[in-house]
Amino acid sequence: MEKRLIKKDTLADIIAKMAGDVLVYAPVKEEDNVLFKVLEAGMKPLTRYANTKNAPKNFFFPHTEQMMKFTRTEKGAVFAGGEGKSPEAVLFGARPCDARSFVLLDMLFDQDKYKDPFYIEKRAATTIIALNCVHPPYSTCFCTSVGGSPTSSDGVDVALTELGEDYLVEFLTSKGEKLLKYFGDVKAGDAEVNQRVQIGEQAAREIKSHIPAAEIKPILDVNFEHPYWATIHQRCLACGTCTFLCPTCHCFDISDETKGADGVRIRNWDSCMFPLFTMETSGHNPRPTQKExxxxxxxxxxxxxxxxxxxxxxxxxxxxVMYCPVNIDIRKIVEDISRL
Ligand code: SF4
Ligand code: SF4
Incomplete structure (x- = not known):
């Protein structure tokens, strides 16, 4: 596995140069928000930020995606493909939690039995460069409670870690190694890797939020009808913010939109928080209230x-937790369930 050192103040230029060769998604400032966006020519990415408001899942699982086109003719329907082949791309600046979300989404979209070609193609065409969290950015971070860590390499092709004035650049996969040419020729060794390990351990110790997430499954197994479910949803506005910003939420809806003889099949994000998500054509809704x-x-x-x-x-x-407008906190819910 190749390891390099680069000066910290060169990183934004390296990524901007990369954006001249391939499509690059990176964190940028937009008004008061830090968001993942396509890095246009002349733009530089942020390299110092806490985390983005939006999760990067939309680059593989877009908010709206055309699945196919069709035209009705006298001889029947003629079908054409979706939006075309995915270009080679780099996602720069994912935090380790967000990079891990892709491993979880792979489990769903790229199963042995069911394969989602739209997701798989974009995922395969994209190399993930993660920025490790030297200090966990928020008091609401709880990656260590759900199998991750501030320096987790799950889902990461190239990992960057701040070491004083430098970044340690670790090329973790063959996909990542294709980006070697952008990162100079100063080799890093075991000393820098040991430093990264210590930084990772310290960062994990700095996580303040710990919840018993791994312990509640047996409780959930036997408590589908527990009265507790009637207590958590009352102030929920069903706005869907929690699900749309969540890196792992992936509910979607498919609809056909037609104009004259032509039409497109579109996949749009949906949300289990929305009343219409499970509404059946008959009018029956198996999840009739926000409780369900x-x-x-x-x-x-x-x-x-x-x-x-x-x-x-x-x-x-x-x-x-941060963006729910009525402060519903999934960490408290997990704590409550652990005590049922
Ligand atoms: S963000 Fe909060 S109010 Fe909105 S749907 Fe989620 S829990 Fe309900
Ligand atoms: S449920 Fe909340 S904390 Fe967990 S991944 Fe989704 S947005 Fe993040």
């Missing part, structure tokens, strides 16, 4: 995903 919807959100993340894939569908990024 919130139960679904918790069950999906901490029970069903564990049942299906052996992993919790949460990376502990804390976005849902």
């Amino acid at each position: 919807r919130w139960r679904q959100r918790v069950m999906h993340k901490f029970k069903y995903y564990v049942d299906n894939f052996g992993a919790i569908a949460c990376v502990g990024c804390g976005r849902c």
Whole structure:
């Protein structure tokens, strides 16, 4: 595995240069927000930021995606493909929690039995450069409670860690090694890797939020009808902010939109928080109130995903905690459930 050292103040230029060769998604400042965006010519990415407001999942699983086109003719329908082949791309600046979310999404979209070609193609075409968290950026970070860490390499092709005036650059996969040419020729050795390990251990110790996420599945297994579910949802506005910002939430809806003889099949993000998500054509809704919807959100993340894939569908990024307009805190819910 190749390891290099670069000067910290050269990183933004390196990524900007990369953006001249391939499509680069990177964190940029937009008004008061830090967001992942396509890095246009002449733009430089942020290299010092806490985390982005949006999760980077939309680069593989877009908010709106055309799946196919069709035209009705006298001889029947003629179909064409979706939006074309995915270009080679680099996602720069993912925090380790967000990089881990791709491993969790792979479990769903790239199973032996079910394969989602739209996701798989974009994922395969994209190299992930992660910025390790030398200090956990928020008090709401809880990656260590759900199987991650501030320096987790899950889902990462190239890992960057601040070491004083330098970045240690670790090329973890063959995909990552294709970017070697951008990172100079100063080799790093075991001393720098040991320093990174110590930084990672210290960063993990700095995580303040610890929840028993790994312990609640057996409790959820036997408490589908528990009265607790009627207590957590009352102030929920069903706005969907928690699910849309979540790096691992992946509900979607498929619809056909037609104009004259032509049409497109579109996949759009949806949310288990929305009343219409489970509304059936008959008018029956198996999740008729926000109580059932919130139960679904918790069950999906901490029970069903564990049942299906052996992993919790949460990376502990804390976005849902920070941005819920009515301060519903999934960490408190997990704590409460652990005491049922
Ligand atoms: S962000 Fe908060 S209010 Fe909005 S749907 Fe989620 S829990 Fe409900
Ligand atoms: S459930 Fe909340 S904390 Fe967990 S990954 Fe989703 S947004 Fe982040």
